[in-house]
Amino acid sequence: MTEHALVMEDVTKSFGGKAVVDSLSASFPRGCIYGFLGPNGAGKTTTIRMVMDIIRPDSGRIELLGGVAPGQGKDRIGYLPEERGMYRKMKAADFLTFIGRLKGMSHPDADRSAARWLAALDLDNRAGSKIEEYSRGMQQKLQFATTVINEPELLILDEPFSGLDPVNLEVVKQQMLAIRDSGTTIIFSTHMMEHAEKLCDRIMLINKGRKIIDGTMEQISGSGENNVLLVETAADEVAVTAISGVQSAVREQGTLTVTLAEDADSRRFLRELLATTEIRSFRVKTPSLHETFVSLVSGKGE
Amino acid sequence: MLNKILQIARREYLETVKTKAFIIGVLALPVIMAVLMVIGGKAQRNAFSGPREDRHLAVLNHDDSIDQTLRQTFEDYNNDNPGRKLVPHFVQMSEEEGKQAVRNEDFTALLIVGKDVVSGQGRASLLSLPSSDVTLQPAVRRILNRAVSTARYHANGLSPELIRELSRGVWLEDIQLNDEGEEQTSRAARMLLPMIFLMLIFLGIMTSSQGLLNSIIEEKNNRVIEVLLAAVSPLEMMAGKILGQSAIGLTLVALYATGGAAAASFSGFGQVLSTIGPDQVAVFIPNMLLGFLLFNSMFAAVGSSVNSIKEAQNFITPLMLFIMMPIFFGGAVVQQPHGTLAVVTSLLPPVSPLVMIMRVAALPAVPWPQVVLSLLILAAAVAGVVWAAARIFRVGILMYGKAPSPAEIFRWVRES
Numbered sequence: 001m002t003e004h005a006l007v008m009e010d011v012t013k014s015f016g017g018k019a020v021v022d023s024l025s026a027s028f029p030r031g032c033i034y035g036f037l038g039p040n041g042a043g044k045t046t047t048i049r050m051v052m053d054i055i056r057p058d059s060g061r062i063e064l065l066g067g068v069a070p071g072q073g074k075d076r077i078g079y080l081p082e083e084r085g086m087y088r089k090m091k092a093a094d095f096l097t098f099i100g101r102l103k104g105m106s107h108p109d110a111d112r113s114a115a116r117w118l119a120a121l122d123l124d125n126r127a128g129s130k131i132e133e134y135s136r137g138m139q140q141k142l143q144f145a146t147t148v149i150n151e152p153e154l155l156i157l158d159e160p161f162s163g164l165d166p167v168n169l170e171v172v173k174q175q176m177l178a179i180r181d182s183g184t185t186i187i188f189s190t191h192m193m194e195h196a197e198k199l200c201d202r203i204m205l206i207n208k209g210r211k212i213i214d215g216t217m218e219q220i221s222g223s224g225e226n227n228v229l230l231v232e233t234a235a236d237e238v239a240v241t242a243i244s245g246v247q248s249a250v251r252e253q254g255t256l257t258v259t260l261a262e263d264a265d266s267r268r269f270l271r272e273l274l275a276t277t278e279i280r281s282f283r284v285k286t287p288s289l290h291e292t293f294v295s296l297v298s299g300k301g302e
Numbered sequence: 303m304l305n306k307i308l309q310i311a312r313r314e315y316l317e318t319v320k321t322k323a324f325i326i327g328v329l330a331l332p333v334i335m336a337v338l339m340v341i342g343g344k345a346q347r348n349a350f351s352g353p354r355e356d357r358h359l360a361v362l363n364h365d366d367s368i369d370q371t372l373r374q375t376f377e378d379y380n381n382d383n384p385g386r387k388l389v390p391h392f393v394q395m396s397e398e399e400g401k402q403a404v405r406n407e408d409f410t411a412l413l414i415v416g417k418d419v420v421s422g423q424g425r426a427s428l429l430s431l432p433s434s435d436v437t438l439q440p441a442v443r444r445i446l447n448r449a450v451s452t453a454r455y456h457a458n459g460l461s462p463e464l465i466r467e468l469s470r471g472v473w474l475e476d477i478q479l480n481d482e483g484e485e486q487t488s489r490a491a492r493m494l495l496p497m498i499f500l501m502l503i504f505l506g507i508m509t510s511s512q513g514l515l516n517s518i519i520e521e522k523n524n525r526v527i528e529v530l531l532a533a534v535s536p537l538e539m540m541a542g543k544i545l546g547q548s549a550i551g552l553t554l555v556a557l558y559a560t561g562g563a564a565a566a567s568f569s570g571f572g573q574v575l576s577t578i579g580p581d582q583v584a585v586f587i588p589n590m591l592l593g594f595l596l597f598n599s600m601f602a603a604v605g606s607s608v609n610s611i612k613e614a615q616n617f618i619t620p621l622m623l624f625i626m627m628p629i630f631f632g633g634a635v636v637q638q639p640h641g642t643l644a645v646v647t648s649l650l651p652p653v654s655p656l657v658m659i660m661r662v663a664a665l666p667a668v669p670w671p672q673v674v675l676s677l678l679i680l681a682a683a684v685a686g687v688v689w690a691a692a693r694i695f696r697v698g699i700l701m702y703g704k705a706p707s708p709a710e711i712f713r714w715v716r717e718s
Binding site: 053054055077078082087090104 | 305306309310313317521524525526527528529530531532533534535536696700702
């Protein structure tokens with residue numbers, strides 16, 4: 001068992017002369033939930049399709065699960081594409097079994113696994129129904145089941161939450177955490193930061209086919225703007241703005257949001273403020289992933 | 303890899319064969335054809351036997367020497383054809399009155415026999431209203447001529463019975479020699495066999511290629527394609543689908559061939575079957591299989607590149623033309639299995655499998671080098687087409703939205 005679930009080296013893919021993925025290198029350690037983020041058109045789906053050997057890179061190397069080439073390891077991987085659907089005329093359990101068998105499982109194994117997942121997703125009482133008779137929410141859960149039917153070591157989900165209602169969204173999130181805890185590596189793409197923020201252990205952000213940042217949640221949170229202070233004080237906005245190093249101060253009820261210049265020293269600012277007025281509390285505002293994302297994409301992404 | 307292909311093929315086959323549309327389709331075709339043959343045959347018999355009711359003919363005879371024999375000949379004719387009598391009414395009226403009677407539809411027609419028809423100077427005419435009854439004139443002509451010659455025999459002191467006896471024909475037996483000995487198959491039956499072979503292969507290709515096209519387009523619209531690509535490669539998927547649909551085509555061919563053979567033996571056409579030798583089957587099977595593969599690969603490529611049957615039409619029209627072409631010149635191939643047209647088209651894909659089976663069915667002794675060469679060229683073409691189709695398929699199945707131009711498809715083949 002090697003350390004990495006997925007390694008990409010210098011992977012490039014162009015369509016019609018335009019580089020959609022541009023010398024992308026990354027390694028995804030095993031056993032964590034990895035958020036693969038980027039705005040629409042950043043190259044997320046193309047990257048994932050190359051990992052799944054659905055399209056081939058122009059250059060570069062992709063290695064899965066410690067030394068397997070894409071296309072060789074499909075039976076050990078689960079994949080939920082962004083463009084997804086099912087055979088509407090097939091029975092739910094039959095479809096799951098069919099996918100399981102395509103994944104190289106024996107017929108009895110595929111049957112057993114299908115039954116287990118239908119139960120886990122609360123669909124077992126409708127296992128014999130045709131998929132077209134399923135509600136939209138049930139279809140989405142069934143679709144998720146197709147990706148995990150083979151108990152994959154690596155699970156790749158492309159925009160897994162798009163179109164999910166809040167209830168099913170929670171079901172899928174819980175399943176993802178449970179699967180991660182059982183040792184499976186999950187890589188999922190999304191452009192909705194709030195999902196990534198709650199689920200991910202690690203994150204990679206790409207824009208225009210290039211990697212912008214890559215690391216644990218903590219590392220990434222610290223990499224954005226950290227010069228905003230939330231101060232609970234009665235001090236006047238104008239007076240605060242007059243303190244050297246302060247760019248702006250905005251009051252919202254009892255709290256002042258103070259933005260310091262990038263080279264300003266927050267300790268000196270607090271000392272000066274304390275000299276004139278009382279501070280009930282203060283903290284450094286951690287930017288949300290969304291804010292980090294926006295600032296990184298609009299800044300370094302160009 | 304093989305296992306995955308078989309899984310895809312199995313689902314494709316079972317899901318299609320189980321549908322009502324397929325079951326009804328399989329049964330409907332022979333039933334429709336049987337009904338058409340029965341109705342058509344009946345209608346044809348009716349057409350050539352004329353209306354069931356008797357036809358009344360006014361006869362204006364100006365040659366007294368023929369009067370007796372003409373009456374007798376009409377009577378003989380009506381005795382031979384009791385179901386469709388031609389009743390003569392020997393009338394005494396002017397031609398104008400006779401024409402008026404025909405116009406009034408008192409009579410179907412007016413036969414005017416001129417003076418001296420027996421001696422050879424006179425003429426005869428038949429007047430009737432415009433109609434599509436093609437049997438009236440020949441029937442009346444036969445009766446009149448027979449009456450006239452009988453009258454002439456009598457006039458010359460000859461016995462008409464003796465003359466007919468002397469000019470009786472001899473039946474020429476049609477015996478065709480083959481390797482085992484002699485056979486007496488009618489040449490018409492021999493003509494039929496290549497056409498049956500052609501229709502079988504044609505039906506198989508049409509069914510499987512249309513099924514393949516529908517299935518791929520449906521899966522694209524369902525967005526199930528990429529879900530499957532999570533487990534199989536595009537090539538495995540294409541191979542599985544082609545295999546499954548070809549199996550459906552083969553099922554159909556097998557069903558119709560057995561059903562047709564059974565029907566033929568029951569209805570007394572069993573002799574047609576006896577002309578099918580192992581040589582012909584040995585040529586038929588590989589040509590059929592490669593033909594399926596060739597056309598189905600092309601249809602898979604088309605299906606993968608488009609998003610609707612409507613968009614597919616532009617691409618499949620030329621393919622359909624190739625499939626149907628042998629039906630148009632099949633007659634010429636069967637008539638002259640060694641002719642230039644037959645030899646050249648039986649070597650050139652994509653029509654070669656269809657033409658070769660016709661040639662072999664028409665004439666078992668197509669030279670083996672030609673059969674082998676044709677199969678080799680076909681196999682090479684199949685390899686090339688499958689290769690190109692796989693490349694188109696790989697790109698096409700992920701393309702949604704606008705249908706690609708042929709130029710774009712060509713670029714996929716080059717670049718992917």
